[in-house]
Amino acid sequence: xxxxxxxxxxxxxxxxxxxxxxxxxxxxxxxxxxxxxxxxxxxxxxxxxxxxxxxxxxxxxxxxxxxxxxxxxxxxxxxxxxxxxxxxxxxxxxxxxxxxxxxxxxxxxxxxxxxxxxxxxxxxxxxxxxxxxxxxxxxxxxxxxxxxxxxxxxxxxxxxxxxxxx
Amino acid sequence: xxxxxxxxxxxxxxxxxxxxxxxxxxxxxxxxxxxxxxxxxxxxxxxxxxxxxxxxxxxxxxxxxxxxxxxxxxxxxxxxxxxxxxxxxxxxxxxxxxxxxxxxxxxxxxxxxxxxxxxxxxxxxxxxxxxxxxxxxxxxxxxxxxxxxxxxxxxxxxxxxxxxxx
DNA sequence: CGCAACAATTGCGCGACACAATCTAACGAG
DNA sequence: CTCGTTAGATTGTGTCGCGCAATTGTTGCG
Numbered sequence: 001x002x003x004x005x006x007x008x009x010x011x012x013x014x015x016x017x018x019x020x021x022x023x024x025x026x027x028x029x030x031x032x033x034x035x036x037x038x039x040x041x042x043x044x045x046x047x048x049x050x051x052x053x054x055x056x057x058x059x060x061x062x063x064x065x066x067x068x069x070x071x072x073x074x075x076x077x078x079x080x081x082x083x084x085x086x087x088x089x090x091x092x093x094x095x096x097x098x099x100x101x102x103x104x105x106x107x108x109x110x111x112x113x114x115x116x117x118x119x120x121x122x123x124x125x126x127x128x129x130x131x132x133x134x135x136x137x138x139x140x141x142x143x144x145x146x147x148x149x150x151x152x153x154x155x156x157x158x159x160x161x162x163x164x165x166x
Numbered sequence: 167x168x169x170x171x172x173x174x175x176x177x178x179x180x181x182x183x184x185x186x187x188x189x190x191x192x193x194x195x196x197x198x199x200x201x202x203x204x205x206x207x208x209x210x211x212x213x214x215x216x217x218x219x220x221x222x223x224x225x226x227x228x229x230x231x232x233x234x235x236x237x238x239x240x241x242x243x244x245x246x247x248x249x250x251x252x253x254x255x256x257x258x259x260x261x262x263x264x265x266x267x268x269x270x271x272x273x274x275x276x277x278x279x280x281x282x283x284x285x286x287x288x289x290x291x292x293x294x295x296x297x298x299x300x301x302x303x304x305x306x307x308x309x310x311x312x313x314x315x316x317x318x319x320x321x322x323x324x325x326x327x328x329x330x331x332x
Numbered sequence: 333c334g335c336a337a338c339a340a341t342t343g344c345g346c347g348a349c350a351c352a353a354t355c356t357a358a359c360g361a362g
Numbered sequence: 363c364t365c366g367t368t369a370g371a372t373t374g375t376g377t378c379g380c381g382c383a384a385t386t387g388t389t390g391c392g
Binding site: 018021022026031032033051054055058121129132133138139143145146147148152153156159 | 208293
Binding site: 046048073074076077080081084099100101102 | 347348349350351352356357358
């Protein structure tokens with residue numbers, strides 16, 4: 001438990017710590033999913049809609065089909081989802097002048113405001129949690145979070161492309 | 167950018183780093199939700215069912231009504247969800263000998279196996295990500311993840327209890 | 333011995349999603 | 363220039379999960 005450990009001991013602790021981190025993540029994820037659902041319901045939309053609004057915010061405006069690929073929905077479901085988000089005033093359909101088949105979906109200022117507003121509670125808590133860490137530690141956290149995000153993206157791609165039961 | 171900074175400069179960097187972490191989290195969450203949905207579909211159940219199975223795994227067996235409270239569903243929906251999970255062989259209903267009204271839901275070994283199996287991909291990636299950090303850094307990560315999990319739990323409680331539009 | 337309270341389960345309607353068909357627009361071949 | 367093909371978005375149709383309310387079985391209290 002001291003700071004100076006042999007490599008073996010350190011490896012043991014290392015694995016134990018890593019396992020603890022990995023074990024805590026699902027508990028965290030479970031709660032985050034709950035939060036997303038609760039926030040979406042408050043916005044008068046479904047969790048998927050909120051997810052879509054997130055995707056628009058993060059990766060920028062996109063057409064319906066591209067958006068369908070991002071959130072993992074069929075084009076038909078995406079079209080109706082856009083209807084709901086548009087009715088809620090969160091997104092707007094912008095026809096593409098260059099190609100009249102394409103219709104770009106972009107979030108409205110109101111839609112983006114709602115994301116930050118409804119997320120404010122969790123954001124504040126997270127900032128509070130981060131206040132306990134110094135600069136170097138924050139860099140460590142950022143490095144991990146970014147790596148975990150990239151891993152999650154890779155895992156989504158794998159699950160999407162791989163055949164079921166394989 | 168050097169290691170010796172005035173307090174003001176350090177605070178600036180600090181806030182910037184914290185903001186980066188906070189900003190990255192939603193992107194991560196979005197992917198994690200996707201993964202949960204994809205995994206659930208592969209298991210032949212809905213995302214909510216998988217969520218419920220998680221809750222059983224984390225907090226132990228529970229009755230239907232308690233479970234309903236954990237996952238945020240009505241008792242009726244919970245009952246049918248248990249039907250689906252039972253059909254899939256992931257949980258079993260165990261009558262309480264002491265109170266014949268109560269029926270305890272507990273995950274089967276097969277159900278727990280499926281969680282670890284389907285999560286194996288992401289778990290492996292996460293372990294790979296964590297391999298880049300030393301012991302002290304892992305402690306930092308663990309501390310943050312646990313704090314974030316607790317904050318998420320607190321936020322769920324807040325959103326549940328608070329009135330809509332407030 | 334009723335009678336209220338509790339726990340789990342169904343009857344019912346709403347709505348989100350997948351699948352397939354439809355419609356418009358752009359592109360390419362002759 | 364015209365027609366067939368492709369791409370993109372939308373709309374019928376069915377399925378199914380969920381919330382709400384009523385029902386059944388069980389416990390405990392007066």
